[in-house]
Amino acid sequence: MTSPVPIVRLLAALLCALFAATPAAAYWEYGHETVARIAMDSVKPETRREIQALLRQGRLLDTPTCPVATIEQASVWADCIKPLGDRFSHAFPWHYQNVDICKPFSLKEACKDGNCVSAQVERQARLLADKSVPVRERLSALAFLVHFVGDLAQPMHAxxxxxxxGNDVKANYGLIGGRANLHSIWDGYLPERAITTPPAGARALLDAVPPSERPAMAAGSVEDWSRESWQAARDFAYGSLLGEPCGPLPTERPTLTEAKVQALIAPVRMQVVKGGLRLARLLDEALLEGKAPAPRRD
Structure with a gap:
């Protein structure tokens, strides 16, 4: 007799396919929450106390439908506030940077006027680090920072x-078609599959990386991380689906097969771990050292 669990998962996935991610969606809840939990488990105890003290001031944000009582809630706050309209519409372009994978890497055009995810990672880290900034603004900076580092770890945001x-690249995720596309596959279906593959969850993903290797994963600049995620978009996202990342799109909807999904689980898990470790580093630097990336001078 077939177990009911796979059937429930299939039905849930089919429902998700009917309401696939729009350009405003970002890494769905599961990816963001896992990146945030890895970061929270990796920061220094003093940093954790600073984070918790800020999160206790959640009422200051005046977004009761989008609470930030936990780091997981804070990680999706930047998506949750989108329906609030004009209050936060200015932040819509901050979740991504559309850097052409078929040209040499450059953030100049994609980050004009600071309206891209990497520039906002740096900006929000500076706001968080500056204790002369009002608590309300530092709290929103914390929530934005946690979210945007997660976004940057998702290749289709880089x-x-x-x-x-990838929203315009119609694609099938195995048997799931409908309105699914390359972006929704990498925002939701694939990271959920990767994170829930045993050993599953934030702690298991982090434990798979020896402590001696974690500092190297967290090293580098935000631009370095952007380039790495951009390369992952080319090699893993477009490459796995199309074969040739910059080749012509197929006439029929391409399918990310089970074999391809299996091959992508390890790289996707590593993207999530790197996002968490890099976020932890930024949080330690901002909250304990008052340190953050300098403004760009492009």
Whole structure:
């Protein structure tokens, strides 16, 4: 007799396919929450206390439908506030940077006027680090920072082919078709599959990386991380689906097969771990050292 659990998962996935991610969606809840939990488990105890003290001031944000009582809630706050309209519409472009994977890497055009995810990671880290900034603004900076580092770890928020982060590339995730596309696959279906593959969850993903290797994963600049995620978009996202990342799109919807999904589980898990460790480093530097990336002078 077939177990009911796979059937429930299939039905849930089919429902998700009917309401696939729009350009405003970002890494769905599961990816963001896992990145945030890895970071919270990796920061220094003093940093954790600073984070918890800020999160206790959640009422100051005046977004009761989007609480930030936990680091997991804070990690999805930047998506939760999107329906609030004009209050936060200015932040819509901050979740991504559409850097062409078929041209040499450059953030200049994608980050004009600071309206891209990497520039906002740096900006929010500076706001968080500055204790002269009002608590309300530092708290929103914390929530934005936690979210945007998660976004930057998702390759389809770092590189594309002029197709709105893969939203215009119709694709099947195994048997799931409908309105699914390359972006929704990498925002939701694939990271959920990767994170829930045993050993599952944030702690298991972090434990798989020896402590001696973690500092190297967290090293580098935000631009370095952007380039790495852009390369992952080319090699893993477009490459796995299309074969040739910059080749012509197929006439029929391409399918990310089970074999391809299996091959992507390890790289996706590593993207999540790197996001968590890099976020932890930024939080330690901002909250304990008052340190953050300097403003860009492009």
């Amino acid at each position: 590189g594309d082919r002029g197709d709105r982060g």
